[in-house]
Amino acid sequence: MTGVAKQTGGCQCGAVRYRASGELGYPHICHCRMCQKAAGNYFLPLAAAMRKDFELTRGAPKWFQSSDLVRRGFCGDCGTPLFYDIPEADFINITLGSLDEPDTVKPVMQSNTGRKMSWFHALDGLPLEPQPETSDRENAITASNHQHPDHDTQKWPLGETS
Template identity: 45%
Template structure:
């Protein structure tokens, strides 16, 4: 049986299915990926010979260079793809179960921010341990799409 991974954007307007084993799972530190993801690095799943199907909607695309297109949800802005002459990569965090796709290599290390390696050593707190500074946290109701395929989205009565 083929390996199957599903995922999509934050709002659920775009969903995908990847069948097969990815070429690799990486973290890219290049400045272009930092800006595209709004983060210190971009976790990416290189599709390789796996097959990707857009099961709901499709990403909008932005040419971030003369060789690279970046796909994202036009409704919620979730980064979804990195598309270059060497193939398609999907945003690792957009998968329903990203823990199944741990990174195995880093790229663009010349732009790696010096403090990125120190993040695991920082003090850490669980979300609800921050109630003094953010007392609204127990009342948060997520409007994000669930981490699984659904027949319809958004659900009836959602904001």
């Protein structure tokens, strides 16, 4: 289908993978305290995939009922936050950082800014660490990387025979 986006993504260890066809709706950054806690971060970027266009392609998330209205899906093995779900809605929210190509979805809004960190405006003024790291360290990290690659795989980990 021309003009219809397909997004794939999953957790850090590769145990849970998903695919969403169609455009992701309302990409935004939520600053609410619940999202901060769920992400273990200062905010949580989310976008909605229509349920009819969404499928799990590997594994299944574990769920935490964070309120009477909302549950949050995450990988039970590595802990990656994946979904913000309102079960009766016709969409499911995907965490944008779990996309294989997160740079393709630009947030259009911020929500719950009452809990936004007061110092965010100063981030661009922070000094930058020297680049690059030593090649020995980069090579050691690359050689020992256990993170799932940013694309679908037939099996994972790659060394598995089944």
